[in-house]
Amino acid sequence: MRLTTLLSFSSHYVFTSSPAPLDFPKLTRWALPSILRLTATSVHKQVTGGIQVLITTKTAHCRPIGLIVHLLHTIATLILTVCAIELPILPSIYASESDGRGVPNIVLILADDLGYREVGSFGQKLIQTPNLDRLATQGMRLTQHYCGNAVCAPSRCVLMTGKHPGHAYIRSNKGTPPEGQEPIPASEITLAELMQKQGYVTGAFGKWGLGGPESSGEPLRQGLNRFFGYNCQSHAHSYYPSYLWSDNKRITLKNDPAVPGHASLAKGADPSNPRSYDQFKGQDYAPDRINEQALEFIRANKDRPFFLYYPTVIPHVALHVPDEELKPYLDLGWKDPPFTRSKGYGYTPHFTPRAAYAAMITRMDRYVGNVLKLLDELKLADNTIVVFSSDNGTTHLDQEVDYTFFNSVGELRGLKGSLYEGGVRVPTMVRWPGHVAEGSTNDRISGFEDWIPTLLGLTGASKTAPDSIDGISLAPTLLGNKQDPRPFLYREFPSYGGQQTIRVGDWKAVRQNMTRGNLGIELYNLATDVSEQNNVAKQHPKVVANLAKLMKQEHTPSELFPLRPLDAPAIKPKKKK
Secondary structure, eight states, rough: OOOEEEEEHHHHHHHHOOOOOOOHHHHHHHHHHHHHHHHHHHHHHHOOSSSEEEOOOOSSTTTOOHHHHHHHHHHHHHHHHHHSSOOOOOOHHHHHHOOOOOOOOEEEEEEEEEEETTGGGTTTTSSSOOOHHHHHTEEEEEEEESSSSSSSSHHHHHHHHOOOOOOOSSOOOOOOSSSSSSSOOOOOOHHHHHHHTTTTTEEEEEEEEEOOOOOOGGGHHHHTTTTEESSSSTTGSSOOOOOEETTTEEEEESSSSOOSOOOOTTTTTTTTTTGGGGOOOSOOOOOHHHHEEEHHHHTTTSSSEEEEEHHHHHHSSSSSOOOHHHHHHHHTTTTOOOBBBSSSSSSOOOOOOOHHHHHHHHHHHHHHHHHHHHHTTTOGGGGEEEEEEEEOOOOOTTTTTOHHHHHTTTOOOOOOOOHHHHHHOOEEEEEEEETOOOOEEEEOOOOOOGHHHHHHHHTGGGGGGGGTTOOOOOOOHHOOOOOOSSSOOOEEEETTEEEEEEEETTTTEEEEOOOTTOOOOOEEEEHHHHHHOOGGOOOOOOHHHHHHHHHEEEEOOOSSOOOOOOOSOOOOOOOOO
16 A cells, blocks of 8 residues: 555644744654654545645644744655655554553642652641542552652753753753753753653643753753743742743733742831731732643643643742631641741741641642542543652741641651752652552652653553663552562752762662762661661671762763762862951
């Protein structure tokens, strides 16, 4: 049979919104597989007269890009001409992924600075999280899951690229004026791109933090068909901003003026008067807008496979939450002294900070519930993998967030910014009805780098995982099958004094204060000392030596984010005058 086919690329598959500068390395990476996949699934149409390439626009402001049309036409023509096309149908997985038959949707929800014990199913007693608790009872809790790094951007980089912090491009937070963070380069292959190549429509809603507008890391250039939310992490410190990003355009919110993320009480204001804090209340709550757009994305794509990445900004400070969410916690009668302003880089004050923090997490839980409810209503729940996790541990800002009161990380040591367990072990749940056992718990050691091979494996596309990733698929564990123990889990963080850790089984090696030249290793047995209080390095020198070798092996130098003193000279402390 001679192959004559229609190649149809929608505006949400090839490009979105207004045209951006062409990224030829990425274009060629996905163009060929896309053509082959669409060729295979379009044979039945029997469109005669050669190849037609159509650009179908879904929004009025989208317009064809002649160069893209020409490039795709050229590639397609070469395929047909050189191969003299008498092609059999490509492997069935491509057909099933393109037309949506049997391929699960994916919803990946990422909380911001949510501690290990701040969810009911992980031991929280004061904060109400009924929807997350429901998610846990309907799926599997991963009790030894580690985020990508100790703070926002590098953790998200590990999640999106599948590379641990010793290989990842972004290894710390680094702002790039006028807006955004250090961008991941065009050469990186992201989870969103890989999903897109399998025929998924992809969207992200919330906080991005991996490249500012018009940079190589901009969401629409990293495999996302749709983006809505905050591009810049610093911008996300305010929950009542003046604008958000919709794809690559700013949209104005009804906050006039915007409520700053960092501010002090007005001069002369009485900190004991609740009205003194009214200046930090806005009208248009950005997380509400983001949740609405995430739900709309599901509705719009209910008949095709979708990948929804939902990196919510909650519960990262500032303490901004609508008053109606506060009332249930105010009624509990907690002793809740006002937060007026911390020293240094402080966030906006709040009259009842404990109630505000709890209310923010409950608000986030409601957003998760909205997603789960919509999946039920659209009869998509049974065919949707839902993953929930957090980008790092609870914030270390104890005046804004009373982590002792909430027992936010339980018995674990460390908070956000630390590679001790409390900074990087995060509450994680997975639900996939009929596949992942309900109400199950698993203590396998795993991390953010594992989600690329895991999700590709669960969707039947494990062979498409890049060779460069460090992750190990969790699919066998999630599906109830036996799996070999993880060889090791490596983390490094050049900030907050410089840190490096590696875990092998129950042994965990820790380096702290590396920036000052310290290469000494602490050793903990997490089976008996999960709180990391008893350093047994002197008792086990051979274990320390072996773990030190692994640390050296897994670290690659970074000029952008040097891990001192390995990549650059140590910083000597200033002499006291």
